[in-house]
Amino acid sequence: MDIRVLRYFLAVTREESISGAAESLHMTQPTLSRQLMDLEEEIGKKLLIRGNRRITLTEEGMLLRKRATEILDLVDKTEAELMAPDEAVGGDIYIGGGETDAMRLIARIATDLQKSCPQIRYHLFSGNADDVAERLDKGLLDFGILIEPADMKKYDYIRLPATDTWGLLMPKDCPLASHSVIRPEDLWELPIIASNQTMVSNEFSGWLGKDFEKLNIVATYNLVYNAALMAEEGLGYVLTLDKLVNTSESSNLCFRPLAPKMEVHLDIVWKKYQLFSGAAERFLRTVQETFSSFSG
Template sequence: MEFRVLRYFLTVAREGSITGAADFLHVTQPTLSRQLKDLERELGKKLFNRSSHSIILTDEGMLLRKRAEEIIDMVDKLEAEFSSMEETITGDVYIGGGETDAMREIARVVKDLQISYPNIRYHLHSGNEDDVTERLDKGFLDFGILIQPADLSKYNYIDIPVKDVWGVVMRKDSPLAFKDTVQAVDLLNVPVICSRQVMKQTFSKNEFADWFGEDFDKLNVVTTYNLAYNAAIMVDEGIGYAVVLDKIVNTSIHSNLCFRPLAPRLESGLNIVWKKHHVFSAASDIFLKEIQEKFSNSLSDI
């Protein structure tokens, strides 16, 4: 199976038609159709349901699309790493993480590195812990930013010298908006919007559940979310109160929303992690050395 044919297949899947894909790839329609039929023959499976105007992926085609995207991503990353092995350091650094203000610490490292290594490119992937660790384990990411508590047994890691503060985002006209802080009892009789990570028991350790206490299971969770931006829209539309980290949702003077911290105060530390025995590109190795130096120095000053 050739990488070129996989790229052809992905283009057809994206365009939804042979004609559109052939135009995009600058190949003839008969050539592209023949390549797809050869691919189906090689795999022994039908990948498309064809009509006069469009094509739709079969279940086998959907599976191939997922695997082909992973393969092509890895090939592109490998090619980029080898192309960076020059006297002038170039290349790509892949970083994944959830929504957190700690990304500012990463941005400051990147900004400093740009002075000496302007040809290094940085690629950010947003996702929850499960998504980030899966991509780390498959080699699609070089580094991940995980909110504590997290399973660090498979990774090398360093603490990021900041903490995230937990609280509740709500409409400014809601009853709880007139309070300075939110206590557990305040959340018992209101609709609550929580991240899926918060609702998951992680290694029998869940900081929010521990903070809330024995009535955690009595929460009226009406919506779960993966990205806080979407949760903020639900709050703005009056669906409920969102348990989130501070500085993630827009609560400026022009926003309809406000943030109130939990009381007693609840904070979460963060780690930047990478696979043990991972072979870094020159660009990623430089980034690692920079964060080790800066974050270690910052922690020693605390």
């Protein structure tokens, strides 16, 4: 499977037409059509449904689009690392993380390192622990910021000197907003918007004293911004970490912590036996110098 042809395939999925993709690739339409037919023949599966107005994807085509994007991201990342100049520390660093105020710690390191290594560029990916771990495992990220609990068997890590606090995000005019804290029994009958992170439910089951799945979960989220909009419109109450959503006087939302308090630690992680670029190696060394004394 030719990398060049994968780029052609992604161009067609982006433009939704052979002619549009051919124009963007500066090649003739018959040549592009032939390349795509050869790709389908090589794979032995139909990838494209050629309609009158636009091209759509078969199930196999959708899978190839996802994998091709990951493959080409990794190819581009590798090329950038290999072509980085030897005389100066520069290149690309790929960091993924969930929504957490602790990302400020990483931002401070990046800012300080930028002063001595201005040729380093940072690429940020936002997602929950499952999303970040998947991209780490595929080599698409150098580092991840994971919120505990997380499966750490495949990673080396340093614990960050920060904790996040779980609580409930809700409109300021709802009855629970008058409470200073939220207790387990307060949640049992509420419509809940919950994180879909795999390992979170076990932690909450212990705090609740009952199976987390028995709550009235009306929606799940992986990033909290859209969940906050749902809460603001009255769909439910968001179980989330503090400091991720604006709850200032200008906001219609407020945050109330859980009681007993439920705090989580955060780790910066990387794959065991990872071979780093010069830029990523320099970044890791700075992280270790800054945070190793706090590691658990």
